[in-house]
Amino acid sequence: METLEGVRITYIVFKADDGEYAVVRGLHEGKDIMLVGGLYQLNEGTVIDAVGEWTYHSRYGQQFKVHTYLECRPKDLSGIEAYLKSGLIEGIGEVVARSIVEHFKEQTFDILDNHPDRLAEVHGIGPERMKAIKDSWAKHKIVRELILFLSAYGLSMTYILRTYKAYGDDAIDKIKENPYRLVDDIEGVSFQMADALALNMGMSRTSYQRCRSGILYYLSTIGQNGHCFATYGDVLSGACKLLGVPHNLLDRAMQHMASKGDIVIEDNFRVYPKLYYDYEIDVAQDIKRIMQGERGEPLTMIEDYDNGVEYTPKQMEAIKAAVCGGKFIVITGGPGSGKTTITRAIVDNYRENGKAIRLASPTGRAAKVLSEATGHEASTIHRLLEFVPGLGFGYNAENPLDGDLFIFDEMSMVDLPLMRHLLRAIPDHATVVLVGDDAQIPSVGAGNVLADIINSGVVPVYFLDVIFRQAEGSSIKIAAQQIKEGILPDLSNPEGTDFFFIKNLDEDEVAKMIVKLRTSVIPAKRGVDPLNDIHVVAPMYKGEAGVTRLNALMQAVMNPKEEGVKYGSTFFKVGDKVMQTRNDYDKDVYNGTVGIVEKINPFDNSLEVDFGNYATVPYTSLELGDLDLAYATTVHKAQGSEYPVVIIPLVHTHGRMWYRKLIYTAVTRAKSMVILIGSENILRSAISNVKDASRNTRLWARLQSIMQATE
Numbered sequence: 001m002e003t004l005e006g007v008r009i010t011y012i013v014f015k016a017d018d019g020e021y022a023v024v025r026g027l028h029e030g031k032d033i034m035l036v037g038g039l040y041q042l043n044e045g046t047v048i049d050a051v052g053e054w055t056y057h058s059r060y061g062q063q064f065k066v067h068t069y070l071e072c073r074p075k076d077l078s079g080i081e082a083y084l085k086s087g088l089i090e091g092i093g094e095v096v097a098r099s100i101v102e103h104f105k106e107q108t109f110d111i112l113d114n115h116p117d118r119l120a121e122v123h124g125i126g127p128e129r130m131k132a133i134k135d136s137w138a139k140h141k142i143v144r145e146l147i148l149f150l151s152a153y154g155l156s157m158t159y160i161l162r163t164y165k166a167y168g169d170d171a172i173d174k175i176k177e178n179p180y181r182l183v184d185d186i187e188g189v190s191f192q193m194a195d196a197l198a199l200n201m202g203m204s205r206t207s208y209q210r211c212r213s214g215i216l217y218y219l220s221t222i223g224q225n226g227h228c229f230a231t232y233g234d235v236l237s238g239a240c241k242l243l244g245v246p247h248n249l250l251d252r253a254m255q256h257m258a259s260k261g262d263i264v265i266e267d268n269f270r271v272y273p274k275l276y277y278d279y280e281i282d283v284a285q286d287i288k289r290i291m292q293g294e295r296g297e298p299l300t301m302i303e304d305y306d307n308g309v310e311y312t313p314k315q316m317e318a319i320k321a322a323v324c325g326g327k328f329i330v331i332t333g334g335p336g337s338g339k340t341t342i343t344r345a346i347v348d349n350y351r352e353n354g355k356a357i358r359l360a361s362p363t364g365r366a367a368k369v370l371s372e373a374t375g376h377e378a379s380t381i382h383r384l385l386e387f388v389p390g391l392g393f394g395y396n397a398e399n400p401l402d403g404d405l406f407i408f409d410e411m412s413m414v415d416l417p418l419m420r421h422l423l424r425a426i427p428d429h430a431t432v433v434l435v436g437d438d439a440q441i442p443s444v445g446a447g448n449v450l451a452d453i454i455n456s457g458v459v460p461v462y463f464l465d466v467i468f469r470q471a472e473g474s475s476i477k478i479a480a481q482q483i484k485e486g487i488l489p490d491l492s493n494p495e496g497t498d499f500f501f502i503k504n505l506d507e508d509e510v511a512k513m514i515v516k517l518r519t520s521v522i523p524a525k526r527g528v529d530p531l532n533d534i535h536v537v538a539p540m541y542k543g544e545a546g547v548t549r550l551n552a553l554m555q556a557v558m559n560p561k562e563e564g565v566k567y568g569s570t571f572f573k574v575g576d577k578v579m580q581t582r583n584d585y586d587k588d589v590y591n592g593t594v595g596i597v598e599k600i601n602p603f604d605n606s607l608e609v610d611f612g613n614y615a616t617v618p619y620t621s622l623e624l625g626d627l628d629l630a631y632a633t634t635v636h637k638a639q640g641s642e643y644p645v646v647i648i649p650l651v652h653t654h655g656r657m658w659y660r661k662l663i664y665t666a667v668t669r670a671k672s673m674v675i676l677i678g679s680e681n682i683l684r685s686a687i688s689n690v691k692d693a694s695r696n697t698r699l700w701a702r703l704q705s706i707m708q709a710t711e
Helices: 077-084 095-115 115-122 127-151 157-177 180-185 189-198 208-224 232-243 247-260 272-290 313-323 341-350 364-374 416-426 451-456 476-485 506-528 545-557 623-624 652-657 660-667 680-686 700-708
Strands: 002-013 021-028 031-037 047-057 061-072 261-264 270-273 328-333 355-362 378-380 403-406 431-436 461-464 499-503 534-538 565-567 571-574 579-580 596-601 607-611 618-619 627-628 633-636 643-650 670-678
Touching: 002 534, 031 047, 047 652, 061 127, 061 157, 061 313, 077 095, 095 115, 095 127, 115 127, 127 157, 157 180, 157 378, 157 416, 180 189, 180 506, 189 208, 189 623, 208 232, 208 261, 232 270, 247 261, 261 272, 270 272, 272 328, 272 416, 313 461, 313 633, 328 341, 328 451, 341 355, 341 403, 341 416, 341 461, 364 378, 364 534, 416 571, 431 451, 451 680, 451 700, 476 499, 476 660, 499 680, 506 534, 506 545, 506 607, 506 643, 506 670, 534 545, 534 623, 545 627, 545 633, 565 623, 571 623, 571 627, 618 623, 623 627, 643 680, 652 680, 660 680
Parallel strands: 031 061, 328 431, 328 461, 355 378, 355 403, 403 431, 499 670, 534 633, 534 643, 643 670
Antiparallel strands: 002 021, 002 047, 021 031, 047 061, 261 270, 565 571, 579 596, 579 627, 596 607, 607 618
């Protein structure tokens, strides 16, 4: 980091609405320079000491990237007047600024800081204007003090500004009281950042606040790995390693946290974040409520319903259960087993009976597939529940959804928190049908909802295990079923197959072969769009055939434009295929949504993405970290999506990452062609690895308990 002292701002080039990013020109030691970063409330004429680093932009040249800054108050009268008339302070324009300085001279800042009522002495400042000046100056002073306070501890302007927005005028007092609250309240502030701040402020390493925050942080990490609870011993050892304090101190802290309701300790063994414990109970209770709810008037099943399809007895049993009997059922099976066929039949019967039907999936792409398959409108679950950022879900227990039949597809992707909000909004009389593939990997978020409901044994489940060979891409479906059963598929590439294996043990060659197949060979032979119809999935980002390198290689061939915007090591250009990597409720774009970069602005490093069904979405330079190139993705990111052609590298660097459910999920992303490239031994190892992505959850047990209690 370097400090530039006495930089006078000469021109505001760009300023984001949220104040978190700006581009300005300044004068430093007689030279014109460009500054970029979180330059909050800066106006022309303001003088700052800026801390940051010099960077080079390919189009705009040398820039100073500001980490933090401190505003300098000028001492000469002309500088003071320029400062006041810059527009920074509401109620002070050019004339009033001159009048104030002429009256108070060098005492001007002291008057504004400590004796603002004396502004009444200045001609032209009445009660209303004086109030505006006082309020604006007080706010500006608080922000200045907050910048001075937090920047001393290494926080960047981005987090300082977010802190002010969250806490307002009481920001410093709230942070001094408990700096660890920043982890919960300020987006992007990690436990490590808050811990460094707290320790630098003199907080004891063994304080209860620090122990509490460390324990909650550890429990948040288990949620990121899909678990709802951790064992007591794991929490003790994990938090001890994180905080460097004795076990007995953490033991006392955990007991106190349990008594205060911060965590739940169950059977002296399982430690839950309170929210996950409550959600497991809520989901179990809502499933019971729906199962035992009155169905309303009986439905008449369409006589001799076949829809041109010959149903298996198990398929027909599932259709009848949804139409005539069950209130809450699960339909599960692999690709080609008839899940879509059954779903369409259930919808047709309810439509024939004049009933209200609601269909939803976790992702926009999956919702579109569901809508096309059934001929009925489908939406994402968030849109169905009318989620509004900052306000929550519009539909809930107090305001339930209107509908008689609710079908939710791709249920393996739904985590515990979303399932809780979803079921809260389902009316008692409705029938709920969950559709999903229990052999796929579980949700990214905490929980193992579909598997837990199936394993509880208290909900009717219809397992579809017949593969219809006449289905498009049937060799893929047969191979997927074999993988599910632990059998190595036929890798001999027989004539007519759509499931191919290419042996190559050189990882660099595998990567280059994938690029060639994606960009020229397959499009020429199959007549498919290389951008939208072919997808590459790998288990991890690292490695010569990992997602990061594959994206770079394919971008170089498929989109060789030179102009773009950079974030970290990623270069985004118009026409790039990109993916949203986290839920952004403000933008109404969710993790895994894929779009195309439509417009870039290299001057402020912003861009716009077209997500198809969504409106074109803008991204500031600070938001580019929410995007990643999507020529290739991890298997987890591809879940819920299907593509005509899928290519999968099987290389030794990724060997330890593969397991049966993961390779099964990767293969089942394809509709008409799968190409595996790499080592047969890696595939064998993956199929035999049945670690099953096990998770610490107890929804299954709570379902059993709550249903048994009513028997």
